[in-house]
Structures are given as structure tokens and as C-alpha cells.
Amino acid sequence: xxxxxxxxxxxxxxxxxxxxxxxxxxxxxxxxxxxxxxxxxxxxxxxxxxxxxxxxxxxxxxxxxxxxxxxxxxxxxxxxxx
Numbered sequence: 674x675x676x677x678x679x680x681x682x683x684x685x686x687x688x689x690x691x692x693x694x695x696x697x698x699x700x701x702x703x704x705x706x707x708x709x710x711x712x713x714x715x716x717x718x719x720x721x722x723x724x725x726x727x728x729x730x731x732x733x734x735x736x737x738x739x740x741x742x743x744x745x746x747x748x749x750x751x752x753x754x755x
Contacts, residue, residue, distance in 0.1 A: 713719060
């Protein structure tokens with residue numbers, strides 16, 4: 674069975690921030706660790722923990738979103754002109 678054929682469960686019932694990787698053989702440990710790291714990164718668990726370390730005022734968050742949206746719009750407009 675190759676890596677693409679393996680089926681991994683990514684969500685543990687009852688705990689949405691946990692990630693689960695299943696394997697059958699001991700030599701799959703390196704692959705399972707690699708899959709676990711990828712699933713943790715993709716699930717956004719670490720980002721949410723880092724985000725919750727400090728409080729950000731809603732007005733500051735909205736301002737940052739507006740600045741990012743304006744930047745993305747400028748970049749999109751430049752691409753459309755070229």
C-alpha cells in the first residue's frame with residue numbers, strides 16, 4: 674500500500690482542535706508524523722492558539738482587514754491593467 678492509498682482520519686469526535694493519524698506498521702511512523710504535522714498546520718490549531726495569546730480590539734482588527742483589502746484590491750487592479 675503506497676502513501677496515496679492510506680486513509681487517515683483528520684478529526685477526533687468531540688474534540689475539534691485535535692488531529693488523528695492512524696497507521697498499521699512501525700515503519701509508517703515517519704510518514705504518520707509527517708501527516709500529523711501537515712494536518713495540525715492545515716487545521717489552524719496553532720494559529721488560533723497564537724491568536725488567543727493577546728487580545729486585539731475589534732476596531733484594530735477591522736482596521737487591519739480594511740488595510741489588507743485595500744492592498745489586495747490595488748494589486749488586483751495592477752494585474753488587470755497589465
